Amino acid sequence: MSAWQIKAYWLPGGTCPIQDWYRAQDVQVQAEFDATLGTLTATVDWTDTKSFGVLKRDHVGLGEIRFGLEKPEKRRFRPVGIWPPIAEWEFILLAGCEKQRNGVLIPDNAFTLALEYKRRFAEGEGRIDDYV
């Protein structure tokens, strides 16, 4: 049985940024993300796995899921959620992005937006639901 539950943040208007991002990716990215989530949810300590990283400095309050593709070209993806968790064993996904080799994010404001979603959720805006 999985140790963690994955949730997604939904905006008041009824859109889910992480789901929108996921659906915009090609199937290889989707498959890799799903497999990464599969093993992450089974992992007890996320701070002891390369599949996850706690963000610092300007992006404190977020944790990024790390996965990538090697073919046809090397690509890195960094969907983010709230960290540390608000509820025990529950990770809330906020937004998704790709990270280029020069460190630039696609979209470039992904982490800033994620922090905004986190703030809005803390103020009672929007809702969370099971991530599917």
Added chain:
Amino acid sequence: MITFKGVWQKLSDKQYRDHYALSLLKRSVAFQIKTLRKKHCRTQAVLAEKSELKQGVISRAEDQEYGNLTFNTVGRIAAGLDMAFIGKFVPFSELIRFSGNLSEEEFKNILTFDEENAAQPALEALGLFDFSSAEEPRSLPIGPMPIEVDDQPSERDTKPQDAADAADQRIPPRGERRLYNVAHVG
């Protein structure tokens, strides 16, 4: 909640399921190695020594993004852990179940050969291990799964056992069952 049906629908795309299966294979093996290493060896250096590999090889083996693990390396790590590693082809429905049930606890409960061997007398007394039988031994369940025990007395329970009887012993036929958690055995 991620449902079986939800994942199954995604798998209808050939490209998706090919990539998902491959990714899960790489990640789940690395996940298992790390879980087992932490349980039985604590450090990568200890497992490396037991596996007659370099510590860097263990580090790569535990990296879910590393995709070039060889059968030889996995086999040597299994030997270092004193366990067996089996690979088999399965239908995608089983892959979904495997993914959904993945947990560190499951692999922490896997016994090394010595642990299993130490538990063998108790398991044999329960009728689960019979090295003298011509039949295949029943599989030992992995993890905290219930195991079935035949409660009905058999000839084995009433007759004194000796070397002559040993060759004729059979696992008792199934009758009334009780369930034991394998963790309580031995």
